[in-house]
Amino acid sequence: MEYYYDLLSQPSRALFIILKLSKIPFEAKEIALATGVHLTEEYKRTANRFGKVPCIVDNGFQLSESIAILRYLAHQKKIAADLYPSDCKIRARVDEYLEWQHENVRMGCAMYFRKKVIEPMFLKSQPDENEIQKWFYLMEKSLDIVENQWLLNTKFIAGxxxxxxxxxxxxxIEQTTMAGYDPCKNRPKLKIWLKAVRENADFPYNEAHKQVYQWAARMGGTLEL
Amino acid sequence: MEYYYDLLSQPSRALFIILKLSKIPFEAKEIALATGVHLTEEYKRTANRFGKVPCIVDNGFQLSESIAILRYLAHQKKIAADLYPSDCKIRARVDEYLEWQHENVRMGCAMYFRKKVIEPMFLKSQPDENEIQKWFYLMEKSLDIVENQWLLNTKFIAGxxxxxxxxxxxxxIEQTTMAGYDPCKNRPKLKIWLKAVRENADFPYNEAHKQVYQWAARMGGTLEL
Known part of the structure; x- marks a missing residue:
């Protein structure tokens, strides 16, 4: 199986960590999004017709969308049982979060980072303060829901x-630190949770976040957990 | 199992059709979003903590997010086999579409409808032409990807x-007709496909879309398929 990813992409990191923790062997195809190689016709033909990361090519079978890839590998019983439990209700809670995330945590954090950092850096444009504020609001609201709902009664999201x-x-959530933001400020449960996730996911987590931590340090966003 | 839904909500309709086609019995809890009942504390406590539709309460187990509900029921082998096939690659393609849809077809079509019709109607505000154009662009782009990618080699999305x-x-996609839009214009594959989906999903599809078709007729958006 070939795995195409850029460790500066959030779902690329998530799947990288899950593959490593599950001891699923893969041929690493690191793609630097900044070079635009993912937008070439060759990439679209041989890896992902939508021109994005992450994706896999499993014996010729091309599949994109990180959560679909997670499920494809779980279907084949390759994902570590703890990470995608077979218990019907726990798995449903994992799925519920993964579906909820798209228009909430993912969109808020990713778009805030993009408008605040990426577009001014790569497009050399002035930061659009209205856009930044709009996504800042969604990011904060989503993180508050993680704090007050998803972590209300449980140590982790699904138990x-x-x-x-x-x-x-x-x-x-780690992505926001590259914009110098502290997602744990005034969110004590999220802080304890994030530390526990880092510790539990251990080496692969650190390997995946190496560039993120360096970038965060330059932006004054290093988290003290 | 209790099923909470509003047939003017797209994922509510999808799940309603799938439940009916799969012959899964449910206690119908129709929620009129226009009344705001889904935002009450009682609804959040007894049905869905996020205050949205659709959701289920299965013997006390509360679950939201339509795609998580689909998978929860499939996990229990309740969903009709054709609708969520057990073949690993076909299911992966279904999942890939469902994950891709969030920030593409769903966001484009839903936000266009909201900005064009719902907000001017309910908030009595002037239509925001910039916002309408932005979502119109995403809607058109997403529908073009359905036409040119998802339906490139297959009659349906996953085969x-x-x-x-x-x-x-x-x-x-049907939702856009309530804004008087014709999603099939210049998209011949999408037109043939939509007609075939309507025919295959038959009675439950018509039942679910009754209000949509009435609304579309008032807006001049009735589709001739």
């Missing part, structure tokens, strides 16, 4: 163990 | 049979 939901969530 | 992916997609 007392780390699952894929926590890893996907943490990778989105 | 030669209707699956949950087609039903979710069709329910999002």
């Amino acid at each position: 007392d163990k780390v699952t894929a939901a926590d890893i996907f969530a943490a990778c989105e | 030669d049979k209707v699956t949950a992916a087609d039903i979710f997609a069709a329910c999002e």
Whole structure:
């Protein structure tokens, strides 16, 4: 199986960590999004017709969308059982988070980072303060829902163990530190949770976040957990 | 199992059709979003903590997010086999579409409808032409990807049979007709596909879309398929 990813992409990191924790072997195809190689016709033909990361090519079968890839591998019983539990209700809670995340944590954190950092850096444009504020609001609201709903009664999102939901969530939330933002400020549960996710996912998590931590340090966003 | 839904909500319709086609019995809890009942504390406590539709309460187990509900029921082998096939690759293609849809077909079509029709109607505000244009662009781009990618080589999204992916997609796309828009114009494959989805999903599809068709007729958006 070939795995195409850029560790500066949140879902690329999440899937990278999950593949490593599940001990699924893969041929690493690191793609630097900044070079635009993912937009070439060759990439679209041989890897992902939508021109995005992450994606896999499994014996010729091309599949994109990180959560679809998670499920494809789980279907084949390759994902570590704890990360995507077979218990019907726990798995449903993991799925519920992963579906909820798209228009909430993912969109808020990713768009805030993009408008605040990426577009001014790469497009050399003035930051659009209206756009930044709009996504800042969604980011804050989504993180508050993680604090007050998803972590209301449980140590992790779907219970007392780390699952894929926590890893996907943490990778989105870590992204904000590259904009110098502190997602844990005034969110004590989220802070304890993020530390626990980092510890549980251990080496692969650190490997995946190496560039993020360096970038965050330059932006004054290093988290003290 | 209690099913909370509003047939003017796209994922509510999709799940309604899938439940009916799969012959899954449910206690119908119709929620009129226009009344705001889904935002009450009682609804959040007894049905869905996020205050949205659709959701289920299955013997006390509360679950939201339409796609998570689909998977929860499929996990228990309750969903009709054709709609969410057990073949690993076909299911992966269904999942890939359902994940892709969030920020594409769903967001484009839903936000266009909201900015064009709902907000001027309910907030009595002037239509915001910039916002309408922005979502119109995403809607058109997403529908073009359905035409040129998802339906490139296959009759339906994941092969030669209707699956949950087609039903979710069709329910999002039908919504645009309530804004007087014709999603099939200049998209011949999409037109043939939408007609085939309607025919395959038959009675439940018509039942679910009764209000949509009436509304579309008032807006001049009735589709001639």
